[in-house]
Amino acid sequence: xxxxxxxxxxxxxxxxxxxxxxxxxxxxxxxxxxxxxxxxxxxxxxxxxxxxxxxxxxxxxxxxxxxxxxxxxxxxxxxxxxxxxxxxxxxxxxxxxxxxxxxxxxxxxxxxxxxxxxxxxxxxxxxxxxxxxxxxxxxxxxxxxxxxxxxxxxxxxxxxxxxxxxxxxxxxxxxxxxxxxxxxxxxxxxxxxxxxxxxxxxxxxxxxxxxxxxxxxxxxxxxxxxxxxxxxxxxxxxxxxxxxxxxxxxxxxxxxxxxxxxxxxxxxxxxxxxxxxxxxxxxxxxxxxxxxxxxxxxxxxxxxxxxxxxxxxxxxxxxxxxxxxxxxxxxxxxxxxx
Amino acid sequence: xxxxxxxxxxxxxxxxxxxxxxxxxxxxxxxxxxxxxxxxxxxxxxxxxxxxxxxxxxxxxxxxxxxxxxxxxxxxxxxxxxxxxxxxxxxxxxxxxxxxxxxxxxxxxxxxxxxxxxxxxxxxxxxxxxxxxxxxxxxxxxxxxxxxxxxxxxxxxxxxxxxxxxxxxxxxxxxxxxxxxxxxxxxxxxxxxxxxxxxxxxxxxxxxxxxxxxxxxxxxxxxxxxxxxxxxxxxxxxxxxxxxxxxxxxxxxxxxxxxxxxxxxxxxxxxxxxxxxxxxxxxxxxxxxxxxxxxxxxxxxxxxxxxxxxxxxxxxxxxxxxxxxxxxxxxxxxxxxxxxxxxxxxxxxxxxxxxxxxxxxxxxxxxxxxxxxx
Numbered sequence: 094x095x096x097x098x099x100x101x102x103x104x105x106x107x108x109x110x111x112x113x114x115x116x117x118x119x120x121x122x123x124x125x126x127x128x129x130x131x132x133x134x135x136x137x138x139x140x141x142x143x144x145x146x147x148x149x150x151x152x153x154x155x156x157x158x159x160x161x162x163x164x165x166x167x168x169x170x171x172x173x174x175x176x177x178x179x180x181x182x183x184x185x186x187x188x189x190x191x192x193x194x195x196x197x198x199x200x201x202x203x204x205x206x207x208x209x210x211x212x213x214x215x216x217x218x219x220x221x222x223x224x225x226x227x228x229x230x231x232x233x234x235x236x237x238x239x240x241x242x243x244x245x246x247x248x249x250x251x252x253x254x255x256x257x258x259x260x261x262x263x264x265x266x267x268x269x270x271x272x273x274x275x276x277x278x279x280x281x282x283x284x285x286x287x288x289x290x291x292x293x294x295x296x297x298x299x300x301x302x303x304x305x306x307x308x309x310x311x312x313x314x315x316x317x318x319x320x321x322x323x324x325x326x327x328x329x330x331x332x333x334x335x336x337x338x339x340x341x342x343x344x345x346x347x348x349x350x351x352x353x354x355x356x357x358x359x360x361x362x363x364x365x366x367x368x369x370x371x372x373x374x375x376x377x378x379x380x381x382x383x384x385x386x387x388x389x390x391x392x393x394x395x396x397x398x399x400x401x402x403x404x405x406x407x408x409x410x411x412x413x414x415x416x417x418x419x420x421x422x423x424x425x426x427x428x429x430x431x
Numbered sequence: 432x433x434x435x436x437x438x439x440x441x442x443x444x445x446x447x448x449x450x451x452x453x454x455x456x457x458x459x460x461x462x463x464x465x466x467x468x469x470x471x472x473x474x475x476x477x478x479x480x481x482x483x484x485x486x487x488x489x490x491x492x493x494x495x496x497x498x499x500x501x502x503x504x505x506x507x508x509x510x511x512x513x514x515x516x517x518x519x520x521x522x523x524x525x526x527x528x529x530x531x532x533x534x535x536x537x538x539x540x541x542x543x544x545x546x547x548x549x550x551x552x553x554x555x556x557x558x559x560x561x562x563x564x565x566x567x568x569x570x571x572x573x574x575x576x577x578x579x580x581x582x583x584x585x586x587x588x589x590x591x592x593x594x595x596x597x598x599x600x601x602x603x604x605x606x607x608x609x610x611x612x613x614x615x616x617x618x619x620x621x622x623x624x625x626x627x628x629x630x631x632x633x634x635x636x637x638x639x640x641x642x643x644x645x646x647x648x649x650x651x652x653x654x655x656x657x658x659x660x661x662x663x664x665x666x667x668x669x670x671x672x673x674x675x676x677x678x679x680x681x682x683x684x685x686x687x688x689x690x691x692x693x694x695x696x697x698x699x700x701x702x703x704x705x706x707x708x709x710x711x712x713x714x715x716x717x718x719x720x721x722x723x724x725x726x727x728x729x730x731x732x733x734x735x736x737x738x739x740x741x742x743x744x745x746x747x748x749x750x751x752x753x754x755x756x757x758x759x760x761x762x763x764x765x766x767x768x769x770x771x772x773x774x775x776x777x778x779x780x781x782x783x784x785x786x787x788x789x790x791x792x793x794x795x796x797x798x799x800x801x802x803x804x805x
Contacts, residue, residue, distance in 0.1 A: 105659050112651025164707035164794050253486055254700060255672050261706025264683050274685070349648050349676065351704045359646050394652035400618055400642040402652070 099395040107273040109395045110388055115279045115348065117387020118286035122341035123364035124371070124379040125293065126191070126334030132310045132374035133330045136209060139216040140194050142361020143223035144335050147190045148183035148342025149352035150227065153258045155179040157245050165260045169277045169347070172262050176347070183346075184339030191335025194219055195328060203327075220361075228253040228354035257351045282344045289340055290380045293333065297376060302329055310374070363390075363406075370410055372420030381421055386410075471752030473512035477502075477743055478541045479736075480531055480556070481548025481571075482523030491523070491548050493730030494570050498545055500728045501740035514747060517541060521552050528552035529559065536563035542754060543567070543743045545736055550574030550621045557582045566758040568742060570735035573694070573718060574624050578778040584758050586775050588735050588742075588768065590718035590784025590805075592621065595693055596628025598786035598805035599666065599716050603629075604636050606804070607689040607714070609664035611638035613657040615677070616668035617645050625693045626668030638662045643673060650680035657681065663688040670695040675704025682709040689714060697731065697789055699796050707794030715789045721799050723769055738768030 099109055126141040159175050169176075198219040202212050226233075231252040234240040240249045248256060264276030297303035308316035309326045317323050345360075346352065363386060371382025386406055393405025417423055479498055482491040498516055506513045519535060521528040528547060535541055536559060544560065544567035547553045553572040560567050561582035569587040573595065577585060603609045612633050616626035630637050639660035641653055650673075657665060665681060665688060667674050674696035681690060682705070692701075694717035702710040722734045746760040765774040774782045787801035 102659070105655055108655040109652060112649070112655065115651070116649045164702070166706055166708040251489060254489070255675075255704055257700075257703040257706075259703075261679065261709060263708075276683075350679070350706060351672070351676065353672070355646075356648075360648075390649070391652050395656070398642055399615075399647070399652055400644050402647075403644070 096396055099392055104273060105395070107270055109391045111270070111273055111275065111279065113388035113391025114384055115282050115387070116390070117367075117384035118283045119341050119345050119348075119383075120360070120364045120367045120386055121380045121383025122286050122289065122337050122344070123360060124368040124383050125290070125337045125376065127365050128368040128371075128373050128376060128379045129306075129330050129334050131368070133306060133327060134199070134203070134212075136199070136212050137216065137365070138194070138199075138331075138334070139213070139361070139365075140198065140219040140223060141191070141334060141338065142357030142364070143220050143227075144187045144191045144194070144357075145338040145342050145345075145360065145364075146224065146227065146352065146354070146357030148187040148339040149346050149356055150256065151183040151186040151339070152179040152343050152346040153256055153352060154246055155182045156258045156260050160260055162245050162259050166263050167260050168263055168265055169281065170265075172260060175260070176262075176343070179346070180340065180343045183342045184336045187339030187342060188332050188335035190223070191331040191338070192328065195331040200324070200327075224354050224357065253354055255351050255353050258346055261350050262347050278347055282348060285340070285344060286383075287380070289337060290376065293337065294376050296333075302326075306330060366406070366410055370413055370420055372423035375420065375422050378420055378422035385421075469512055470747045470750050472514065472542045472747050472757075474514075475540045475542050476515040476517045476538075477740065478517045478519060478535050478538070478544045478546070480519040480521055480528060480535065480544065480546040480552070483518060483520040485522035485524070487523045487549070489730070490571070490732060491520070493728070493733045494545070494548060494736035496728040496730065497570070497733035497736030498740045500733075501737045501744060505741075505744045509748070512747065514744065515540075521547065523549045523552060525549075525551035525555040528556045532556035532559040536560065536565055541565070543746075543757060545570065545739045545743070547572055548732075550577060550624070551619070553577045553585070554580075554620065557585055560584060564754050564758070566743075566754060566761055568739035568761065570739050571732040574620050575628070576624070578780050583762075583779070586761055586779040588738050588770065588773055588781055589732075590786055591780055592624040592693075593628050594784045594805065595716055595718050595786050596625050597632050599625075599691060599693065600629045600632030600636075602714070602716070602788060602804045603664050603666065603689065603691060604633065607664060607691070609636060609689060611660065611662045612636050612664045612666055613639045613641070613660050613662035614666045614668070615641045615643060615653060617647075617670070617673055618642050619645065619669070621695060622668040622670075624668075625695075626666070629666050629668070643669075643677075645670075645673065647673060648676060650677050651684075653677060654680050654684035654686065657686060658684065662686075665690045667692040667696065671698040671701040672704055675701045675710070678705040678713055679709045691716065694718060694731075697796070699798075702791055702794065702796050710791045710796075711794060713791040715791070715796070716786055716804065717789060717801070718784055718786050719770060720785060720787050720801060720803075726769055734769040738770050738773060741768060742766070742773070 123145050130138040155178050198215045231240050231247040231249040234243050234247045264278035266274045267277055268275055305321050305326045308321050309323050313323055367382035367386045368379050371378025389409050390402040390406045394402040482488050519531040521531055548571055550572045561584050566584045573592045575591050575593045603612055614626055614630050616622040667677055674692045678690050691714040697715040697717045742764050746757050751757050751760050771785055772783050776782050786805040788804045789801045790797055
């Protein structure tokens with residue numbers, strides 16, 4: 094244990110904290126998908142991590158398509174045109190995957206009033222299928238004889254290996270907070286995540302769609318009696334979760350630049366944890382939980398060593414749940430203010 | 432009928448294993464080669480165990496290509512005594528390898544093993560192969576503890592992690608002129624072994640250590656610690672994905688010192704993950720040099736697998752016909768393979784191991800012009 098590493102110097106303390114916040118912001122965006130679906134359906138959509146993973150691939154694919162495979166290093170400003178296309182593509186692909194999940198893996202079960210446990214197993218199955226399917230994308234292309242034409246996208250024979258964005262985005266120093274160099278990339282990630290959370294929060298609180306979501310979350314039967322189309326509301330929930338996961342995937346690729354068919358797994362677990370920590374079913378809780386988890390991991394890594402980051406984060410989760418069993422902000426989506 | 436056949440086969444296999452372990456327990460003083468004439472191994476098979484699919488599948492494929500190249504050359508010349516190959520895909524997973532090892536020792540058509548591919552699976556299966564008396568030569572497993580286990584049938588044609596770690600530490604403090612090195616590994620068998628050797632060889636030049644986990648993407652804490660320790664060099668024991676992410680994060684975090692890693696990171700993907708510019712200047716060591724020009728199989732470890740196979744084939748040519756004599760033959764083998772001079776010490780390690788440093792220049796890992804650093 095080395096408390097000095099974290100608290101010994103103000104500069105290091107800020108470095109660890111801001112480094113954690115950046116990842117926390119990405120956790121928070123992915124956590125939204127878990128928390129919204131849980132709020133409406135009381136279902137943990139374990140395949141949501143794969144929705145995110147598809148988004149990361151969409152970003153890399155867009156860069157390969159519009160830039161080519163030659164390795165390059167661009168500033169954030171120079172990559173913005175392609176990055177915007179990538180953002181749209183990632184949000185679309187993630188949303189499509191999320192909607193397909195809803196249509197294929199959940200709706201038939203919900204219609205037949207299957208127990209929640211069955212839907213959970215279906216979610217885990219869908220998660221494996223999507224992840225392994227991405228790892229076999231070269232084989233799918235081969236069926237159509239396209240594996241060589243699409244070699245840059247499906248990496249024949251190496252589909253399970255890491256897949257990188259050929260353009261690596263170089264962060265640019267903006268200003269310093271007590272010795273920590275804040276870069277445009279870090280700032281963009283945190284600001285974009287918070288902004289999207291605010292927009293989504295307002296969407297749920299103020300629009301008709303949002304009212305529908307809250308109504309179904311509160312009492313599906315009464316909502317149906319009042320004329321709310323609950324199937325549509327569930328679809329909308331998955332759609333919004335998918336869009337946010339696509340945005341998170343874009344931010345993740347800006348920071349990391351590399352993905353893999355199992356890239357969603359660990360991040361998915363973390364995002365789910367963030368959702369529980371903040372209070373599952375609560376949008377603001379997801380943001381708080383995500384940022385808190387990111388910072389706690391980073392502090393844990395600082396004090397105990399990097400291999401302890403998960404231990405620290407999860408011990409903290411248990412402690413929080415012992416004191417507040419429903420999470421820090423602990424209210425359901427349906428009972429949200431306003 | 433079926434049942435009795437099965438039990439008969441099991442009994443035969445058990446008897447075979449017992450007999451083999453008896454012979455393996457006996458000394459190893461008998462002469463090699465013995466009589467000329469056709470070997471009893473004619474028409475039988477070598478086995479390969481390693482990752483053919485999964486994350487490290489490409490490496491196993493390289494090895495199989497090397498083995499097949501050697502077999503093809505041999506079988507074309509020795510049509511009356513052909514040797515085949517049976518491959519067993521462990522996916523590099525130490526939990527999957529033991530079941531396959533049992534299959535291999537119970538297969539009476541297998542007389543020798545090229546492999547196992549990785550250190551973890553070698554440790555998990557070494558005892559099984561040793562007790563069955565099956566001679567093995569690994570082209571790529573470099574963990575130090577394997578040859579310290581007393582498995583006299585186990586050999587490797589590649590320098591171990593001690594050799595590499597010592598060479599790496601010497602390079603860092605010597606050629607690179609490092610005063611303070613920050614050393615990190617990912618906690619896996621291979622990585623910890625290499626990293627520990629480097630750390631102890633660095634001595635007072637070690638500025639700090641940390642451990643990350645496989646699949647970790649957020650490297651910001653390591654960067655902060657490295658800079659806080661005032662390190663001018665960085666060593667990482669592990670594989671290319673995390674190595675690439677570390678190099679990228681370090682470069683972006685303003686770390687300007689030498690980045691060095693071992694053979695686990697010596698892969699073109701390292702450059703892709705780190706990004707071409709960020710990867711520049713990285714030094715990646717490996718106990719394997721480039722293949723000689725005109726060599727018919729490409730990829731890391733292909734030459735080692737080719738050499739390992741050729742030792743078995745030389746034994747068959749010399750008329751060796753029992754597994755114990757085969758083991759003796761390997762123990763006293765001396766020759767020059769595609770990867771360099773080959774001879775084994777009493778533990779099964781290669782006597783003369785060469786360690787090479789590969790460099791990332793102009794955004795490319797230069798695999799053809801490494802520098803020998805030991």
